Amino acid sequence: MRAASDAQTIQRSSISAQAESYLRGMILEGTLSPGDRLNEVALAEAIGISRGPLREAIKRLSGQGYLTMEAHRGAYVRSYSPREIVDLYELRSALELFAIRLAVERASTADLEALNEQLKAEKARIRAHAAGEHSEPYVAELDFHQQLVALGANAAINEQLQDANHKLFLALRSTSRSERRREQSAADHAVILERVMARDVDGSVSLLTGHLMDSMSNSLSVLGLEQSPETPSERTQHERKL
Incomplete structure (x- = not known):
């Protein structure tokens, strides 16, 4: 049971890492512009993953400075004044x-x-x-x-x-x-x-x-x-x- 659980964790982590790379690329290439709000439903469908791994990717990108999180509003592409x-x-x-x-x-x-x-x-x-x-x-x-x-x-x-x-x-x-x-x-x-x-x-x-x-x-x-x-x-x- 533990091996199966570990395998699921690794797979989830891999999916989340791919989503992170995909979103980072969209930000750096300008597909997502500063100030844009991330539509989790549309992004999950576009990438072909569930919203769980997507949210994990968003959280990591927020920690790296690419995104900002606003309570009850969602994630936005980081902009600088x-x-x-x-x-x-x-x-x-x-x-x-x-x-x-x-x-x-x-x-x-x-x-x-x-x-x-x-x-x-x-x-x-x-x-x-x-x-x-x-x-x-x-x-x-x-x-x-x-x-x-x-x-x-x-x-x-x-x-x-x-x-x-x-x-x-x-x-x-x-x-x-x-x-x-x-x-x-x-x-x-x-x-x-x-x-x-x-x-x-x-x-x-x-x-x-x-x-x-x-x-x-x-x-x-x-x-x-x-x-x-x-x-x-x-x-x-x-x-x-x-």
Whole structure:
């Protein structure tokens, strides 16, 4: 009896995992948009499963930040307000600006050279696509930042940044970067890494600060939020009047 029960549990878990993957794909591909309410009956029929495993999948996706649950209303695709996006960028900046100091001190020359080779390959890839109508998410550049922070060898900072970047990925997944922006980001990364390899703490922090502010400004702009009163520039102007 126990073996049969275990088999049923495994099968249920497998069905729920498949539903989770299916729903995540719908969210990332834009089939389900931020703010959309999940219709459990329609989704269960579309996937071909019962609502039990579907609800398990929804609960896990809620824990991962893809969905929000509202009592007596159901599950909705997670959306981010301008304030939340700015908060995430500010958290990301705080983590990265400290972590880059650690990277300057702790990263081995071999690891920095390996990251430099990756950047060269990235620049070559960008040039190869320069003539086409190629686009990629704004958050595609987060990989370099995550790797740089990892070289600071602080597991707690790295974990917190992964969480912040995951949320930024969800907030910005519908956006894309122009060819010019991709080239500029690659150039910024190269000069930042150059200062890190030179063990220049102040130079590294200064360059990364400007790069992160520029990234936030462009992300808000492409989302049509650049004039929001919740952005840092507008907040600063308001504070000056007080």
